[in-house]
Amino acid sequence: MVSCNPVVLVQAEDFDVTAETQKLTAGRQDVGAVVSFTGLCRDEGGTLEALELEHYPGMAEAEISRIAQQACERWPLTGLTVIHRFGKIPAGQNIVLVVAVSGHRRAAFEAADFLMDFLKTKAPFWKKEHFKTGQSDTWVAANQADDEDAARWSISPVDSS
Amino acid sequence: MQIRYFAWVREKVGVEEEAIELPASVTTVADLMTHLKSLDDNHAAAFEEQDTIRVALDQMHVEQDTPIGNAREIAFFPPMTGG
Numbered sequence: 001m002v003s004c005n006p007v008v009l010v011q012a013e014d015f016d017v018t019a020e021t022q023k024l025t026a027g028r029q030d031v032g033a034v035v036s037f038t039g040l041c042r043d044e045g046g047t048l049e050a051l052e053l054e055h056y057p058g059m060a061e062a063e064i065s066r067i068a069q070q071a072c073e074r075w076p077l078t079g080l081t082v083i084h085r086f087g088k089i090p091a092g093q094n095i096v097l098v099v100a101v102s103g104h105r106r107a108a109f110e111a112a113d114f115l116m117d118f119l120k121t122k123a124p125f126w127k128k129e130h131f132k133t134g135q136s137d138t139w140v141a142a143n144q145a146d147d148e149d150a151a152r153w154s155i156s157p158v159d160s161s
Numbered sequence: 162m163q164i165r166y167f168a169w170v171r172e173k174v175g176v177e178e179e180a181i182e183l184p185a186s187v188t189t190v191a192d193l194m195t196h197l198k199s200l201d202d203n204h205a206a207a208f209e210e211q212d213t214i215r216v217a218l219d220q221m222h223v224e225q226d227t228p229i230g231n232a233r234e235i236a237f238f239p240p241m242t243g244g
Contacts (some may be wrong), residue, residue, distance in 0.1 A: 039244055053243070054168055056236060059220035084243060096244055116244055122222065124236075125243025126168035139169050142240030 004077040006068035010060045012087040015097050024079035024101045031078055035108040036099040037116055043091035049132045051140075053095070055086040056124035067118040071100070074114070075107035082115060084123065088130070117150040162229070164197075166207070167238035170214060173207035183229070190216050191225040193235065207237075215240055 007023075009015075017038055025031050041051050064082050072080060079101040089095055096119065100111040120143075127140040165178045187193050191211075198208045208214060216223055218232040229235065 055243070056165070056167055056217070056220070056238070059217055059236070062220050063222070120244035121241060123243045124167065124217070124238065124241055126239060127242045128168075139239065140242045142242055146244075 004072040004080050006065065006072055006080040006082065008061055008064045008068055009081075009083045010055060010057075010064070011083065011085060014085070014094055015083045017094075017097060017099075020081050020083065020097060021099055024081060024099055028078065030103060031101050032103045033105040033108040034099065034101050035105070035112040036097065037112050038094055039096040039116070041089045041091050041093050041095055044129075047131055047133060047135075048091050048129055050088050050090045050130045051095070052088050052128040052130060052137070053086045054126045054128065055084075059124050060084065060086075063123050064119065067115060067122060070118075071111045071114055075100075075102065075111045076104075077102045077107060077111055080111065080115075082119070084119065084125065086125065114153055117146070117153065120146040121150040162232065163234045165234065165236040167236065169239055170207050170237050173203060175203045188228055189225070190218070190223060190227050190229060190235070193229060194225065194237075213239065 017036055021034055021036055025034060064084060068080055068082055071077065077100055081099045083097040085095055098112045098115045100108045102108040129138050129140060162183060163178060163180055166174045171177055184196055187196055194208050194211055197204045214237050216225060217236040218227060218229065219234055
């Protein structure tokens with residue numbers, strides 16, 4: 001059974017990396033490794049004003065939870081938090097956070113990497129680019145390299161049937 | 162059944178969601194896509210590159226050859242670009 005009880009949040013609001021990390025480590029002495037990944041909105045060489053993130057309410061939470069459960073079953077994590085924002089996110093601001101906590105570093109590194117690969121390819125979010133120049137808004141195209149990254153883990157987290 | 166659209170599929174169809182009575186000829190997700198394409202120009206444009214479109218039945222990812230069965234909600238969307 002899953003023992004790491006992942007926390008999954010899909011929200012418009014920003015998050016606090018330090019506060020989220022402390023929630024996973026406070027009061028425990030079995031944690032030896034914390035790996036956190038924060039994805040930010042890049043300005044693409046000064047051209048991008050913001051990303052608009054559309055999501056599928058309900059399924060976004062459900063799908064991220066399925067991926068997080070897989071990570072908890074695959075690595076001996078003591079805690080896992082995933083936060084994904086939606087709405088308009090200006091360049092320089094946070095988009096996504098993964099914090100994986102474990103007794104040892106390898107599990108924490110790998111679980112965070114795994115989570116990000118599957119968030120990119122399976123979590124129902126779509127990014128639209130808003131440019132500074134008045135150029136029309138465009139949907140970001142899916143990146144084949146992201147599919148290849150996800151395939152590295154070979155066992156798909158959604159093949160749970 | 163309730164159909165939901167996201168991102169550029171939603172923009173091309175022109176609505177976020179709609180309720181559709183499934184014709185008897187529709188068994189699989191692909192059958193439904195063929196039916197939707199025949200409705201009007203907007204649907205035809207949205208589903209033009211049918212292989213590109215991803216599908217969720219009751220909020221679970223499925224392949225296009227999956228039978229729709231008793232699902233209540235089906236969603237069509239482009240490949241995801243979150244993270």
